[in-house]
Amino acid sequence: MKRFKHLEAASVEEAVAALKEYGSGQVMAGGSDLMGCLKDNLWMESPEAVINLKTIPGLDEIRREDGGLHLGALATLTRISESATVRGGWPCLAEAARKTGSPLLRNMGTIAGNICQQNRCWYFRYPDKLGGRIDCVRKGGKRCLAVPGDHRYHSIFGAVKKCIAVNPSDTAPALVALDALVETDRRSIPIDAFFSAERGAVSTVLEHDEIVTSIFVPNQAAGTCGAFRKVAVRKSIDFALVNCAAVVTMENGVVKAARICLNGVHNNPYRCTASEEYLTGKALTQEAATEAGRLAVAAAKPLMLNSYKVPMAGTTVADTLMDCAKQA
Structure with missing residues (x-):
């Protein structure tokens, strides 16, 4: 690990100023992904400084407010998974946070860090x-190099600017399914527009000197249910081979609206829009869920070593939808 300055910010403004001063600087929330990046010299330019955000008061709040849920950027995954507020109003997000990493990593990791981490x-x-x-x-x-090499855990929906690395976040698909809004020090970004692996060695649209301050999750309409599923080699402790979040609004026994998101299958979280459109106006039966799962992976372009992910992703979508059906 190369030497760097460690700065403790007292405010968001101070942290942004430090990022402007140190052009290659990096911010630290929980630090679980950052430390691996530093040890492995991941970036083409090593950071001159690391700016600690944990010293900024008020960035870890979890509260219900008018219109929805406020999650401070530094709210840990453990607190989100155990929060009665989150579990009561947005259970698929609580479940996604609970399925992330190990207890130690959930105690360290933050919601903003989980959605801003580098692709895997x-x-x-x-x-x-190592050589x-x-x-x-x-x-x-x-x-x-993964295309002709070892791509068993990589994208089944093709490459983005030649790269087939996947987005690893467990909370990202839940936030996409919940239509969340990412708040930064300078703008509000709809979650559907937040992830942008095509920018190169970053996975979001954030500018270098831009900091996530909170995430807003809107209240769900009456008749809405949500679920999250994750498939991994060692249950929650590993990154997902495939994960899925679904939020479905039912009215008079049929689907009024649905948002379904897969992850671990593409550079960015993958909205299953064909499945959403198919389900609208239909009863949420096993047959409908199975067809929605098929449509979710109809555009898949797997390589030789990761073709197993296609039926896995389709089945995960169907199973997640049936979890919703049980709540309806």
């Missing part, structure tokens, strides 16, 4: 100290 790929994250730097396309190289 062993070529992109290969540590310099030198591997320049994949996200680190300035000319091609994605």
Whole structure:
């Protein structure tokens, strides 16, 4: 790990000013992803400074307010998963937070850190100290090394600017399904527009000196139910092979509206819009859920080693929808 300055910010404004001063600086929330990035020299330019956000008061609040749920950027995954407020009004988000990592990582990890973490790929994250730097396309190289190499955990929906690394967040699909709004120090970003792996060695639309301050999750309409499922090698402790969140609003026994999101299958969280459109106006039966699962992966373009993810993702969508049906 290369040397850097460690700064403790007293306010968001102070943290932003430090990012402007140190062009390659990085902010630290829980630090669980950041420390791995620092140890492995992940970035093309090593950070001059790390700015600690945990010293800023008020960034970890969880509260119900007019219109929805306020989650401070530094609210930990443990607190979100155990919050009676979150579990009562937005249970799929609480479940997604509960399924993230190990208890230790949930105690450290924050909601903003979980959605802002770097995409996962062993070529992109290969540590310099083990034989030198591997320049994949996200680190300035000319091609994605996973395509001809080991891609068993990679995108089944093709590449984004040649890269097939997947977004690893468990809370991201829940926030997408819940139509959340990401608040930064300068703007409000709809969650559907927040993820942008095509920008290179970053996974969101955030500018370098822009900081997430909170996430707003709107109240759900009457008759709405939600669910989250995750498939991983070692249950919650591993990153997802596939995960899925679904939020369905029922009216008079049929689906009035649905938002379904897969993750672990593409560079960005993957909205299953064809499935959502198909379900609208239909009863949420096993047959309908199965067809929605099929439509969710109809556009898949798997490679040889990750084709198993296609039926896994389709089945996960169907199972998540049936979890919703049981609540209706």
